[in-house]
Amino acid sequence: MNPPLPDLTDRTDIIRLVDTFYERIRKDEKLGPIFNDIAKVNWATHLPKMYDFWDTVLFRSGTFRGDPLGVHARLVPWADMGRASFEHWLVLFRQTVADLFEGTNATVIVRSAEDMANVIYSKINNVPDPRFDPANLTPEQKARYATYRGT
Ligand code: HEM
Incomplete structure (x- = not known):
């Protein structure tokens, strides 16, 4: 058996994750060209921005400033x-x-990425997110939302 992996505990771990992820993205056949050739990403500024982004998501550092929806929407005509x-x-x-990594924060960061991928994809392509379609709400959700509407 392999030794257990650590969980993410601080910004140093975020930096290791982000650096490793974008090394793979840059070499990826499908996504690499979007970053390298279409957006012509300046990695010296993009990587620290992504450290701030994930540090804010996972550890609430509040250091991220940006416009993720705008940035991805601007790519739609080109990629x-x-x-x-x-x-x-x-x-x-x-x-x-x-x-x-493995552990609670490793699970949380993957779930957050999945949620944000859904939101970004839906918004920039004008696709209604099926999770928010009233037809797909459970009776409990419907009852809960009905109480919000009244107030
Ligand atoms: C098809 C999938 C995706 C592609 C091709 C993509 C591509 C890009 C590119 C090219 C940039 C701009 C970099 C620059 O010009 O500086 C960017 C920025 C960014 N991406 Fe993505 N991305 C994708 C999915 C995601 C997802 C799922 C997330 C979140 C979980 C995310 C989070 C961000 C953030 C936070 C920024 C910085 C925004 C800003 O500068 O304000 N991306 N992405």
């Missing part, structure tokens, strides 16, 4: 920003987390 691209991004992200 394939469809469901398959987001699924592929998530496969790489899940794999990177799983190779380096």
Whole structure:
């Protein structure tokens, strides 16, 4: 058996995760060209921004300033920003987390990435998010939302 992996505990772990993830993204056949050739990402500024982003998501550092929806929406005319691209991004992200970490925060960061991938994908492509379709709500959710509407 392999020794157990550590969980993410601080910004140093975020940095290791982000660096490893974007090393893989840059070399990826499908996503690499979107970053390298289409967006022509400046890695010296993008990587620290992503440290701040994940540090804010996981440890509430509050250091991230940006416009994730705008940035991805601007890519839609130039790159394939469809469901398959987001699924592929998530496969790489899940794999990177799983190779380096395990534990509660490792689970939380993957769940957060999945949620944000859904939101970004839906918003930039004008696809209604099926989770928020009233037809898909459980009776409990419907009852709960009905109480919000009244107030
Ligand atoms: C198809 C999948 C995706 C592609 C191709 C993609 C590509 C990009 C590119 C090219 C940039 C711009 C970098 C720059 O010009 O500086 C960017 C920024 C960013 N991405 Fe993504 N991305 C994807 C999915 C995601 C997901 C799922 C998340 C969140 C979980 C995410 C979070 C961010 C954030 C926070 C930024 C910085 C935004 C800002 O500068 O304000 N991306 N992405």
